[in-house]
Amino acid sequence: MSDLKTAALEYHAHPRPGKLSVELTKATATARDLSLAYSPGVAEPVREIARDPELAYKYTGKGNLVAVISDGTAILGLGNLGPLASKPVMEGKGVLFKRFAGIDVFDIEVDSESPQAFIDTVKRISITFGGINLEDIKAPECFEIEKALIEQCDIPVFHDDQHGTAIVTAAGMINALEIAGKTLSDAKIVCLGAGAAAISCMKLIVSMGAKLENIYMVDSKGVIQSERTDLNQYKAMFAHPSSKRTLADALDGADVFVGLSGPNLLSAEGLKSMAANPIVFACSNPDPEISPELAHATRNDVIMATGRSDYPNQVNNVLGFPFIFRGALDVRAKRINEEMKVAAANALRELAKLPVPQDVCDAYGGAKLEFGREYIIPKPMDKRLITLISDAVAKAAIETGVATLPYPKNYPLQSVDDVFNG
Numbered sequence: 408m409s410d411l412k413t414a415a416l417e418y419h420a421h422p423r424p425g426k427l428s429v430e431l432t433k434a435t436a437t438a439r440d441l442s443l444a445y446s447p448g449v450a451e452p453v454r455e456i457a458r459d460p461e462l463a464y465k466y467t468g469k470g471n472l473v474a475v476i477s478d479g480t481a482i483l484g485l486g487n488l489g490p491l492a493s494k495p496v497m498e499g500k501g502v503l504f505k506r507f508a509g510i511d512v513f514d515i516e517v518d519s520e521s522p523q524a525f526i527d528t529v530k531r532i533s534i535t536f537g538g539i540n541l542e543d544i545k546a547p548e549c550f551e552i553e554k555a556l557i558e559q560c561d562i563p564v565f566h567d568d569q570h571g572t573a574i575v576t577a578a579g580m581i582n583a584l585e586i587a588g589k590t591l592s593d594a595k596i597v598c599l600g601a602g603a604a605a606i607s608c609m610k611l612i613v614s615m616g617a618k619l620e621n622i623y624m625v626d627s628k629g630v631i632q633s634e635r636t637d638l639n640q641y642k643a644m645f646a647h648p649s650s651k652r653t654l655a656d657a658l659d660g661a662d663v664f665v666g667l668s669g670p671n672l673l674s675a676e677g678l679k680s681m682a683a684n685p686i687v688f689a690c691s692n693p694d695p696e697i698s699p700e701l702a703h704a705t706r707n708d709v710i711m712a713t714g715r716s717d718y719p720n721q722v723n724n725v726l727g728f729p730f731i732f733r734g735a736l737d738v739r740a741k742r743i744n745e746e747m748k749v750a751a752a753n754a755l756r757e758l759a760k761l762p763v764p765q766d767v768c769d770a771y772g773g774a775k776l777e778f779g780r781e782y783i784i785p786k787p788m789d790k791r792l793i794t795l796i797s798d799a800v801a802k803a804a805i806e807t808g809v810a811t812l813p814y815p816k817n818y819p820l821q822s823v824d825d826v827f828n829g
């Protein structure tokens with residue numbers, strides 16, 4: 408077994424299985440404590456919540472509890488391996504929510520026979536939570552599922568692979584283009600993949616200034632263009648007249664490659680045919696569309712990012728979802744709207760340009776990190792993410808009328824330790 412495989416299995420198995428546990432937040436040492444926590448005292452908040460459902464936020468953990476829910480149909484880039492196999496990833500998302508934003512998570516893996524069964528299941532349990540993070544659900548079903556749940560639930564419902572990925576990709580792409588001396592409005596962009604992540608990423612960058620006619624989306628059957636008759640409505644939004652048919656056709660002269668598809672699908676030849684200072688976001692997990700080693704060996708002017716933690720420029724939704732939910736929960740937003748997403752992308756993009764604190768450099772091997780080809784986007788360990796992104800999201804929620812609480816007294820948060828000092 409490879410070192411990483413052995414270490415990863417050991418990490419998950421020992422000293423106890425999994426990565427998360429439930430912790431107590433109140434005293435439980437005495438009979439008196441138990442008579443408050445459970446019978447008879449627990450009856451008092453029950454009566455209060457029955458009288459006024461909003462009081463669930465006051466007397467239970469609802470307001471800081473997010474459900475991470477999957478059906479296991481698109482686990483990372485590993486494919487449809489079923490709900491149980493998705494559990495390590497969902498627990499992993501729980502780790503990130505807690506570590507970076509102080510948010511409690513129940514991971515829920517749903518064995519559903521249809522999108523409607525999944526929707527019904529999630530709807531029925533949604534009252535337990537302050538928010539719902541949908542994860543690793545394949546396209547096109549994910550679009551219908553998310554839309555229905557947003558309509559039916561009065562808490563934020565957010566498909567992370569769509570919007571978390573889009574926010575982080577947009578931030579990284581705008582910064583990488585700036586470093587390359589290019590602009591989003593002129594960039595020729597190839598997106599390999601036309602699923603949950605790809606469709607949402609391309610929609611967000613169009614809303615931030617990219618031109619639809621400059622985007623070539625490529626699925627497993629080739630370039631998405633007007634003569635295709637096999638496109639679902641989501642792919643069809645990106646069809647335009649073009650003589651390009653293959654990934655190789657699309658890459659010729661392109662400024663940007665975004666991979667949201669699967670492993671090793673971008674060849675050295677394809678990369679060679681791109682324009683000067685090509686930007687390559689090979690975001691498939693765990694194995695990117697092209698390895699950074701091959702990309703750098705192929706061209707010395709490439710600006711390279713992956714979704715992984717072990718290379719520079721990690722374009723991964725971990726830079727988004729913990730902080731976006733933190734901001735949304737803290738103003739009790741009813742939904743996460745487009746303005747909140749754009750605010751998050753802009754906050755992330757701007758943070759990359761600020762001087763990087765020494766503790767962040769130390770967590771990544773000690774070398775000085777500075778805005779440039781090897782540092783286009785902040786690192787997940789940067790404590791300023793919660794300060795800036797959660798603040799931007801909360802303010803956007805307030806400004807657009809989806810917040811039901813005022814700007815929090817403890818904002819902007821200086822660290823995750825500030826969360827309950829409100």
Ligand SMILES: NC(=O)C1=CN([C@@H]2O[C@H](COP(=O)(O)OP(=O)(O)OC[C@H]3O[C@@H](n4cnc5c(N)ncnc54)[C@H](OP(=O)(O)O)[C@@H]3O)[C@@H](O)[C@H]2O)C=CC1
Pocket residue numbers: 480481482483484485543544545546547567568569572599600601602603604605625626627628666667668669672690691692693713714722723724725
């Ligand atoms: N770095 C990050 O933060 C994130 C990365 N991702 C990565 O993006 C990838 C897709 O995830 P997601 O969108 O959720 O999954 P989906 O199942 O929704 O979409 C997968 C897409 O990949 C396409 N695809 C698969 N094989 C090929 C191929 N050989 N050539 C061209 N296209 C191909 C599929 O094409 P078709 O439509 O023809 O079937 C489909 O459009 C995964 O690898 C995942 O790890 C996802 C979210 C976040």
Ligand SMILES: CC(=O)C(=O)O
Pocket residue numbers: 482483484543567568691692714723724725
């Ligand atoms: C990062 C992530 O959510 C994915 O690869 O699916």
Ligand SMILES: [Mg+2]
Pocket residue numbers: 483542543567568
């Ligand atoms: Mg995912």
